[in-house]
Amino acid sequence: MRTIILVTLTLLTLASQGWAADGVRVSTKIPRFDAAVERGLAFLHEEVKNNKPQHGYLILAAYAMVKCGVSKEDPLVAEAIQETLHRTSSGAYEPISAYDHIYGSGVDAMLLATVDPDLYKQNLQVIADYVQSAQRADGSWSDSPASSGDVSMSQYGILSLWACQRSGCTISPAILDRAADYLLRNGQQDGGWPYRPGTTAGAEGGGSSHNMTVAGAGTLGICRLLLHGLRNPPKPEQKEEQLLFGALQKVDTTFEEDKAKFGPAFKDYNPQHSASAIDERVNRALNWNTTHFSPVGKGGHNLYYFYCLERAAAVGDLGQVNGQDWFEIFGDGLLSLQGANGGWETYGGPVAGTSFALLFYARSTDQDIKKMFGVGRQQGKRGNPFGDKEVKREPTELDLLIADMEKLDPSVIDDAPIEVADEIVRSVISIDDPEELVGQADKLKSLMKHPNADVRKSACWALGRTGEFKLVPFMLDGIRDPSVDVNVEAIAALRFIARKPNGFGETLNPLEGIENPTDEEKIKIVNEWRQKAINSWSAWYARVRPHEDQDGLDQLLIAVPLSSKAVEEKKK
Numbered sequence: 313m314r315t316i317i318l319v320t321l322t323l324l325t326l327a328s329q330g331w332a333a334d335g336v337r338v339s340t341k342i343p344r345f346d347a348a349v350e351r352g353l354a355f356l357h358e359e360v361k362n363n364k365p366q367h368g369y370l371i372l373a374a375y376a377m378v379k380c381g382v383s384k385e386d387p388l389v390a391e392a393i394q395e396t397l398h399r400t401s402s403g404a405y406e407p408i409s410a411y412d413h414i415y416g417s418g419v420d421a422m423l424l425a426t427v428d429p430d431l432y433k434q435n436l437q438v439i440a441d442y443v444q445s446a447q448r449a450d451g452s453w454s455d456s457p458a459s460s461g462d463v464s465m466s467q468y469g470i471l472s473l474w475a476c477q478r479s480g481c482t483i484s485p486a487i488l489d490r491a492a493d494y495l496l497r498n499g500q501q502d503g504g505w506p507y508r509p510g511t512t513a514g515a516e517g518g519g520s521s522h523n524m525t526v527a528g529a530g531t532l533g534i535c536r537l538l539l540h541g542l543r544n545p546p547k548p549e550q551k552e553e554q555l556l557f558g559a560l561q562k563v564d565t566t567f568e569e570d571k572a573k574f575g576p577a578f579k580d581y582n583p584q585h586s587a588s589a590i591d592e593r594v595n596r597a598l599n600w601n602t603t604h605f606s607p608v609g610k611g612g613h614n615l616y617y618f619y620c621l622e623r624a625a626a627v628g629d630l631g632q633v634n635g636q637d638w639f640e641i642f643g644d645g646l647l648s649l650q651g652a653n654g655g656w657e658t659y660g661g662p663v664a665g666t667s668f669a670l671l672f673y674a675r676s677t678d679q680d681i682k683k684m685f686g687v688g689r690q691q692g693k694r695g696n697p698f699g700d701k702e703v704k705r706e707p708t709e710l711d712l713l714i715a716d717m718e719k720l721d722p723s724v725i726d727d728a729p730i731e732v733a734d735e736i737v738r739s740v741i742s743i744d745d746p747e748e749l750v751g752q753a754d755k756l757k758s759l760m761k762h763p764n765a766d767v768r769k770s771a772c773w774a775l776g777r778t779g780e781f782k783l784v785p786f787m788l789d790g791i792r793d794p795s796v797d798v799n800v801e802a803i804a805a806l807r808f809i810a811r812k813p814n815g816f817g818e819t820l821n822p823l824e825g826i827e828n829p830t831d832e833e834k835i836k837i838v839n840e841w842r843q844k845a846i847n848s849w850s851a852w853y854a855r856v857r858p859h860e861d862q863d864g865l866d867q868l869l870i871a872v873p874l875s876s877k878a879v880e881e882k883k884k
Contacts, residue, residue: 374391400420400436495532530620530624543629594628
């Protein structure tokens with residue numbers, strides 16, 4: 313078998329959701345990038361500890377750490393949180409400095425919103441009030457009333473307000489509308505943006521630059537997200553209407569709950585610019601970036617480019633650039649800039665540079681979108697404006713693994729269940745497009761009956777990643793499995809398929825908080841937990857499953873109570 317990346321299934325399941333769980337490292341799904349992130353985090357931690365940064369770089373560093381999965385209990389993160397709270401504790405926001413007032417508000421808000429939006433909502437509202445009051449009449453933000461607005465600081469104004477909005481704070485949609493109007497009115501004819509529109513300030517002397525073009529595209533894309541909704545929402549699941557006397561009728565329509573979930577944040581507000589107009593302008597900016605393709609950031613602010621690019625790619629649904637996945641081609645460019653000490657150097661120093669690099673690799677904006685909507689971004693194919701060549705599909709890691717397993721003696725698999733389980737995980741996370749995974753579902757189903765729980769758990773996790781509704785019955789079987797680990801994977805998969813991040817309120821650790829339970833108590837507690845979960849999820853499936861699947865054998869199985877079985881205690 314090929315080289316195995318030995319990581320636990322629990323960590324990979326959290327990482328596969330695409331956002332950081334507290335203390336759980338987020339994987340880039342590309343080993344060389346993961347290695348770069350680990351080296352970068354080690355460098356950043358030591359650099360911040362030994363040379364405490366100024367001007368808000370501590371907050372930026374803590375934000376990058378948390379986005380990568382570093383615990384909020386980490387001493388440096390905890391220190392940064394307290395510093396941020398100090399600036400909001402009086403009820404009026406106290407900026408880091410006059411010049412950095414909007415930059416500081418952005419990183420302050422993003423850190424608090426990422427760590428605990430509910431706990432810090434009041435502090436976030438203080439920041440939101442300040443940022444809204446600081447917007448200029450033309451819709452921009454700047455370092456002082458005497459200076460004209462600039463695209464970079466306007467980006468941080470919107471980042472701050474978006475973080476506050478996600479946390480439930482009161483935000484005026486007119487503020488976002490004016491910001492979008494500013495960017496639409498002040499872009500260049502070539503599709504890019506300069507630093508200070510209407511002036512010669514900036515590295516390009518008033519012309520379009522890489523940094524400002526992706527900053528403008530990302531900022532405008534966030535305004536579009538809040539004013540009009542998700543750019544490419546997933547198609548709603550086929551559902552059924554309950555008619556009189558219990559009759560069911562299949563319906564194919566967009567349901568109101570789906571519209572509300574993926575629609576605008578301000579339903580009664582009528583923006584001055586249409587969604588299509590904003591999308592067209594974002595597309596022009598992304599095409600400018602492709603036409604002026606540079607996988608390595610330029611100038612003194614070279615790392616800032618990657619941080620802004622990730623945001624523009626997430627909200628603009630960027631797919632391929634010059635025939636390659638945008639994340640990988642630019643990620644390799646970023647990798648070439650990493651120093652021997654693990655850090656990245658840029659204008660402002662290594663703390664700022666390393667933080668920007670880590671936020672790119674963590675896909676920080678994509679994490680926020682997934683938290684908001686429970687979905688990942690669609691992978692479009694923007695490609696090269698001069699034309700891309702179609703690339704023949706190469707076998708995935710899973711294709712190769714299954715081909716290998718089909719040649720093996722079953723006893724070999726039985727002798728190495730952990731290796732098989734880890735290979736399944738490694739193979740699945742190497743697949744970028746879930747559609748490629750769907751074709752392997754039938755082969756993976758057979759592993760759900762494997763005698764070893766590690767293999768069943770991995771197969772359940774892999775099937776869940778397809779997001780296929782038709783696999784729900786297999787996940788229901790997974791809840792009935794005697795292994796708690798398999799049960800947890802099955803419930804996590806159902807939450808993903810159903811777009812219910814919290815499920816029906818069931819815990820993913822039924823023995824948590826119970827000290828020294830006896831074997832009999834474990835069996836009783838876990839079986840009650842299983843039965844409740846199977847009842848909740850089966851009832852949901854009975855309501856939404858296709859009409860032709862009604863009255864099947866699974867209805868009878870749902871009604872049968874779980875028998876007392878030996879419990880495999882959940883691995884800690």
